[in-house]
Amino acid sequence: MTTPFYITTPIYYVNDVPHLGHAYTTIVADALARFHRMRGQDTRFLTGTDEHGQKVEEAAKKRGLTPQQLVDQVAPRFDECWKQVGIDGYRFIRTTDAKHKKVVANLWHRIRERNPEDIYLTTYQGWYCVGCEAFYTESQLVKDGESWNCAVHKRPVEWIDKERSWFFKLSKYTKPLLDHIAAHPDFIRPQQYKNEIVSFLEKEGLRDLSISRTSFAWGIPAPDPDPEGHAHVIYVWMDALTNYYSDLCGADGALESADAMKYFPHAIHLIGKDILRFHSVYWPAFLMAAGLPLPKSILAHGWWTVRGEKISKSMPATRIDPAVLAGALAVGPLGYSIGIDAMRYYLMREVPLGNDGDFTFESLFGRFNADLANDLGNLVNRSLTLISKFAADFPPAEDQTLFAAGENPHWQLEVHAFQATNLVAKELELCAPSKALEQLWKLIGQANRYIDQTQPWAMAKAKDPALPHTLWCLQRSLWTIAQMIAPVLPATSQTLLGWLGDSAPARWPEGVQGRVFTLAPAAIATDATPSVLFPRLDEPMQAKIVTAVAGEYAAGASAAPADTPAPAPKAAKPVEAAKPEAAGPITYDDFAKLELRVGKVLTAQPVPKKDRLLHLTVDLGEGKPRTIVAGIAEAYKPEALVGKQVIVVANLAPRKLAGLTSEGMILAAGDEAILGLSAVDADVPPGTRVR
Ligand code: MSP
Numbered sequence: 001m002t003t004p005f006y007i008t009t010p011i012y013y014v015n016d017v018p019h020l021g022h023a024y025t026t027i028v029a030d031a032l033a034r035f036h037r038m039r040g041q042d043t044r045f046l047t048g049t050d051e052h053g054q055k056v057e058e059a060a061k062k063r064g065l066t067p068q069q070l071v072d073q074v075a076p077r078f079d080e081c082w083k084q085v086g087i088d089g090y091r092f093i094r095t096t097d098a099k100h101k102k103v104v105a106n107l108w109h110r111i112r113e114r115n116p117e118d119i120y121l122t123t124y125q126g127w128y129c130v131g132c133e134a135f136y137t138e139s140q141l142v143k144d145g146e147s148w149n150c151a152v153h154k155r156p157v158e159w160i161d162k163e164r165s166w167f168f169k170l171s172k173y174t175k176p177l178l179d180h181i182a183a184h185p186d187f188i189r190p191q192q193y194k195n196e197i198v199s200f201l202e203k204e205g206l207r208d209l210s211i212s213r214t215s216f217a218w219g220i221p222a223p224d225p226d227p228e229g230h231a232h233v234i235y236v237w238m239d240a241l242t243n244y245y246s247d248l249c250g251a252d253g254a255l256e257s258a259d260a261m262k263y264f265p266h267a268i269h270l271i272g273k274d275i276l277r278f279h280s281v282y283w284p285a286f287l288m289a290a291g292l293p294l295p296k297s298i299l300a301h302g303w304w305t306v307r308g309e310k311i312s313k314s315m316p317a318t319r320i321d322p323a324v325l326a327g328a329l330a331v332g333p334l335g336y337s338i339g340i341d342a343m344r345y346y347l348m349r350e351v352p353l354g355n356d357g358d359f360t361f362e363s364l365f366g367r368f369n370a371d372l373a374n375d376l377g378n379l380v381n382r383s384l385t386l387i388s389k390f391a392a393d394f395p396p397a398e399d400q401t402l403f404a405a406g407e408n409p410h411w412q413l414e415v416h417a418f419q420a421t422n423l424v425a426k427e428l429e430l431c432a433p434s435k436a437l438e439q440l441w442k443l444i445g446q447a448n449r450y451i452d453q454t455q456p457w458a459m460a461k462a463k464d465p466a467l468p469h470t471l472w473c474l475q476r477s478l479w480t481i482a483q484m485i486a487p488v489l490p491a492t493s494q495t496l497l498g499w500l501g502d503s504a505p506a507r508w509p510e511g512v513q514g515r516v517f518t519l520a521p522a523a524i525a526t527d528a529t530p531s532v533l534f535p536r537l538d539e540p541m542q543a544k545i546v547t548a549v550a551g552e553y554a555a556g557a558s559a560a561p562a563d564t565p566a567p568a569p570k571a572a573k574p575v576e577a578a579k580p581e582a583a584g585p586i587t588y589d590d591f592a593k594l595e596l597r598v599g600k601v602l603t604a605q606p607v608p609k610k611d612r613l614l615h616l617t618v619d620l621g622e623g624k625p626r627t628i629v630a631g632i633a634e635a636y637k638p639e640a641l642v643g644k645q646v647i648v649v650a651n652l653a654p655r656k657l658a659g660l661t662s663e664g665m666i667l668a669a670g671d672e673a674i675l676g677l678s679a680v681d682a683d684v685p686p687g688t689r690v691r
Contacts, residue, residue: 005036005043006263008244010271011050011093014074015059018081020359021272021304021311023322024347028301028433029270030087031348035428035487037089038508044263046247047082048093049075053236055130057218064640067218071096073634084323086340086490093247095220095239102253103246104239105223110255110290112224117169118289121226124165124210127157131314133236134278135160135210152274153314164230166212166222168238173285174206180284186297188280189431190354193273193300197280209282211235241283244269244295255292267295268431273354276300299431302356304347311359320359320549328548329368331541333531337491342368342534348433348488361546365537372534375444376492379481380533383447383474384499386456390471394460399469409453410466410473416446417480421509424484433488440484447477475500480509492533595651596667596690598680599626604638610658614638618664620650621687629662632677645680647690 009025012018026047033045051071060070071094079092093100112119127136131153141148147156178201181187181194188194212222212232219233226232244267246253248260271279280298287294303310306318313319322343330339346367351357387396402410420443427436451474459467479500486493486506493506537545599618602625607613614633617625628648632641649665656662667678680690 002039002041004263004266005033005041006267007033007036007043007045008267008269009047010269010275011048011095011240011243012078013055014049014051014071014078015055016313017074018078018322019311019313019318020320020322020325020347022078023081023085023343024304025270025272025301026082026087027085027344027347028353028431030090031344031433031487032268032270032428032431033089034490034506035425035508038483038486038506039425040507043089045090046093046244047078047087047090048243048247049078049095050236050240050243051075051095052219052233052239053133054213054216054218055133057216058130060218063635064637068096069637081323085326085343086337088490091247093243095243097246099249099251099253100243100246101220103249103255104220104234104242106253106255107238107242107245107286107290107292108223108234110292111168111286114291115169115289118172119211119224120167120169122165122167123162124160124167125162126160128160129153129155129157131155155314160215164214164226164228164232165210166224166226166232168209168211168286168289170206170209170282170285173281173288174201176288177201177206177281177284180288180294187294188276188298189300192354193276193280193298197276200277201281206281206285209235211238237278237282238286241278241286244283245287245292255290261293265293265296268297268299269295270299270301270431273300273302299353301353302351304351305356305358308358325549328545331537332533332535334491334495334533338533341489341492342372344488345372345437349437350434352434353432361542361549365542365545368534369536371441373536375441375448376481376485377532377534379444379448379451380478380496382451383478386451387471387475390456390460390467394467394471396472396475397468398472399466402466402469409450410469413446413450413473413477416443417477421480421484425508428487437488440481443477443484444481447474447481450474450477483507483509495533593651594649597621597648597650598684598686598688598690599628599646599648599650599664599666600686601641601644601646604636604641606633606638607658607660613658614641615660616641616666618646618648618666619686620648620664621685626650626663627660628664628666629657629660630666630668632666632668636677644677645683645686647678647680 007029009029012022016022029045029047033043036043049071051067056071057067060067063070065073075094075096082090082092095101108119124135127138127141127148128134129136129150129152131150136150136157138148140151141157142151142154143149144156149155150157178198181198188197212234213219214230214232217231217233219236220239222232222234245255245260245264248263249255249257269279269283276298284294305311306315306320309315309318311318311320326336326339326343328339329342330336332338346364347357349367349371350363402408403414405411420439423439424436427433427439454470456467456470456474458464459470478496479502482493482496482500482502483506485496490506497503497506597620599620601616602619603617605615607615607629610633612631612633614630614636616628616630618628619625626648647667649667652665654661654663669678
């Protein structure tokens with residue numbers, strides 16, 4: 001029986017929409033899960049959403065929604081996004097799932113049963129960052145004039161003044177954690193992050209941790225009553241971290257489920273470095289206190305940045321939508337799936353896991369043209385063209401005598417392919433996709449050189465009896481490569497295997513006695529005309545891609561038109577649909593053409609069958625209210641809009657939307673659920689001009 005493989009991503013906060021940074025974690029986890037599945041391992045892959053906490057409660061209130069309504073609207077975005085970018089075979093957990101709530105309560109009870117002194121009541125006083133949902137000491141914050149700012153969010157933190165709270169005796173676990181890390185060298189990876197945690201534990205030690213809040217209600221209720229009668233909800237990180245365990249439990253929430261015992265000790269928690277401490281200190285300490293097994297590894301990766309800024313919600317100009325990027329790269333006959341593969345390849349190849357990476361179009365196009373179009377694309381094209389051209393007269397066939405002759409190009413290619421199956425696998429086992437790809441591309445280079453060396457076209461001309469063997473070797477190395485690219489380039493792999501006459505799901509080519517596993521009988525149609533999988537991106541194409549992607553994230557930074565109709569599914573968006581680049585400076589006369597007026601929303605109702613649209617009537621002081629159709633239904637409940645003052649572009653040509661004529665546009669900032677309507681700070685009459 002093979003060892004189970006269990007990989008998790010962090011569960012994403014629902015106050016954001018998925019961006020390339022989130023996609024990176026999920027894509028790496030997906031590639032590793034695919035690899036282990038290909039090797040026949042019992043593989044489990046978990047992702048999901050983190051839905052409780054103060055910031056969700058605040059965001060919902062602002063929008064006139066209950067927190068549950070807000071999270072129900074936003075959580076599916078992540079699931080949809082992962083489906084759009086081809087993430088496969090995952091389970092999706094939400095912290096509002098009933099089973100998860102039971103498991104969190106059971107974990108609390110278990111800690112109290114085993115270590116009654118580990119959870120106790122007192123009062124908390126100190127700084128709290130709502131963005132991180134974390135408590136900080138002043139030494140962890142940045143002083144900015146009068147206020148203390150969070151180092152991650154660069155915004156002031158909140159002072160919590162003597163809030164009654166349950167505490168967890170984290171201080172007791174400094175030594176047990178250090179011992180565990182010493183006994184399990186792979187517990188925190190890569191090394192630099194292990195060093196960081198060890199030095200933190202050794203130098204600073206741990207203080208007890210507040211694990212409940214009373215000043216808001218959106219969370220899992222603390223299972224024990226407070227003698228003073230306060231209602232506590234469990235600290236959002238204790239709740240969230242437990243997801244990795246709760247997904248393995250049965251509906252009753254019992255902690256000792258068969259799946260938990262089977263998979264959890266093999267868990268690899270893939271995370272961004274920003275949440276290292278929560279995973280490598282708090283989480284194992286909770287588990288130790290409960291007497292439960294610890295995960296196998298905490299695997300931290302670095303941050304993706306754009307022009308040096310971390311891709312994040314608070315930096316709208318950095319936010320790249322993964323589905324838009326994949327759509328923009330959807331060139332060539334396979335379209336969107338090649339866009340996905342190219343994005344996956346770039347993310348995994350460009351940066352060794354653990355390091356930060358700066359997203360640039362230059363490096364993206366460089367990788368695309370050099371690695372995918374030139375190296376892989378050319379190999380595929382040349383090999384298949386040669387094989388199909390000569391197969392009628394020289395059907396590919398193995399010639400044992402040529403292998404037996406030892407040192408020759410055929411033998412070298414064979415040995416190289418065999419070694420690659422082991423080297424690439426080893427790197428993937430170590431969760432190092434960038435190094436795995438480096439090894440794999442060496443083999444691709446070797447196969448390209450093989451064609452240059454053997455010159456099958458010249459062999460055909462000379463009727464060389466070694467040609468069938470040469471074609472066989474080419475076919476065989478291509479098949480090996482087609483299998484090994486599957487974790488990172490699943491669509492390319494499938495297409496290629498199809499062209500090679502292999503329709504079975506990808507499986508890892510294992511080496512036996514110095515040879516790659518025998519090739520399944522391949523039936524390459526002699527008339528097969530392979531298409532170019534990755535066409536070279538020329539300058540006009542590159543410009544279109546930049547516009548499609550950069551236009552999209554630049555829009556997040558500025559006031560997005562609120563009545564933009566629901567976009568067509570992103571997956572289908574061709575490069576041609578790119579937005580025009582932002583105009584340069586405009587004159588006052590240009591601006592004066594816009595008639596911006598204050599409007600007051602009189603009525604608001606949903607538009608049947610259009611989830612994102614609301615049908616509003618807005619008073620612009622003209623006697624007859626205007627009909628405006630706005631794409632804001634995901635952010636606002638109709639009731640929350642009635643009576644609101646908004647800014648309307650009043651001289652926009654009327655436009656038909658969902659069968660209604662929209663007679664203006666409401667200004668808003670942000671997108672979809674994370675959207676704010678532009679505000680008017682004074683009670684001015686409807687129709688007042690905004691200048
Ligand atoms: N909800 C918590 C995690 C709880 S896990 C028990 C959280 N959520 S998050 O949505 O803010 O971020 C989750 C993860 O997204 C990060 O840890 C990281 O894996 C990924 N990333 C978010 N921005 C990123 C980059 N700019 N670059 C790389 N990964 C990034 O924290």
